[in-house]
Amino acid sequence: MAPTSSKTYIVEHLDEELGPWSELEYLAIAKESQESGAKFLLSSLPPAFKVPEALSAVPSFTAENRGVEELYAQDKSRVCLLDPAAAKDLSPEDGDTFDAFLFGGILGDDPPRDRTSELRKKGFEGRRLGPVQMTTDTAVRVTRLVVEGKTPLQEISYTDSPELRFNEHESTQMPFRYVKGADGKPIMPQGMVDLIKKDADKAIDDLF
Ligand SMILES: C[S@@+](CC[C@H](N)C(=O)[O-])C[C@H]1O[C@@H](n2cnc3c(N)ncnc32)[C@H](O)[C@@H]1O
Incomplete structure (x- = not known):
């Protein structure tokens, strides 16, 4: 079957719970x-x-209890x-091969634990x-730029390991x-910088 022009981004949720970081990432992907x-x-x-209300309110979002293997059992070759x-690295032509x-659906970890192997x-x-390693919402954003925007991976501007400065200390x-x-800052989900700051403050409080 020829691929359709409209793409589907599937995140297979691999954690038991939905933490606040994942929730913000998923909301950014949905929007x-x-x-x-x-x-x-x-x-x-x-x-x-x-499913958080903010997510289910986005019309193009679908929540599924079934796994991707079952959902795409007949069309495995359409999924990348x-x-x-x-x-092999992703290329704009992959947008013509895959739907x-x-x-x-894993939070990033340092060093990476290769939990993507569960899907491999x-x-x-x-x-x-x-x-x-990219965050999940960044990985979707970059894939969209490549397969929908036809921008080669190496032509995208990235920021690696940014430092978020909250105040002088x-x-x-x-x-x-x-x-x-466009403002030169790394693109992050709305509310993420505040959440990171809150978590950093909590970690400091826990030390005392
Ligand atoms: C935060 S990453 C998780 C990486 C992780 N440390 C692991 O255990 O595999 C979440 C997802 O984004 C995608 N991803 C992130 N960086 C990627 C890269 N450089 N190449 C391909 N996929 C990537 C993968 O689908 C991955 O499962």
Whole structure:
């Protein structure tokens, strides 16, 4: 079957719960998918999972208890897994080959623990987004720029390991690659900088 022009971004949720970081990331993916006319499917949700209202309010968003293997059992070749360990990098032509792009719903970790391997085992064709670990929303953003915007991976402007400075004394470094925004700052989900600051303050409080 020929691929359709409208793309589906699938995040297979691999954690039991939905933490506040993942919630902000998923909301950013939902809003950007809505704006570009794409669909966002959050799959493999545990039965008791409560989908946040802000997410279910986005028309192009779908929550699914079934996993991607079951959902795409008949169309496996239409799905591309974004995999940091894949042998080949994603290219604009992949937008002509695949309809759906699959990501691990995992928070970034440093050093990376390769939890994407849980999806690799399912046998989807894999593509890498370069050698540096990205957050899940960044990985979707970069994939969209490549397959919808037809921008080659190496022509996208990135910011690696940005330092977020909260005040004169407090800052934190994020060990991931982000897309550089028009204002020169790394693009992050709305509310993420405040959440990171709150978590950093909590970690300091916990020390005392
Ligand atoms: C935060 S990353 C998780 C990476 C992680 N440390 C792991 O255990 O695999 C979340 C998802 O974004 C995608 N991703 C992030 N960086 C990538 C890269 N450089 N190439 C391909 N996919 C990437 C993958 O789908 C990955 O499962």
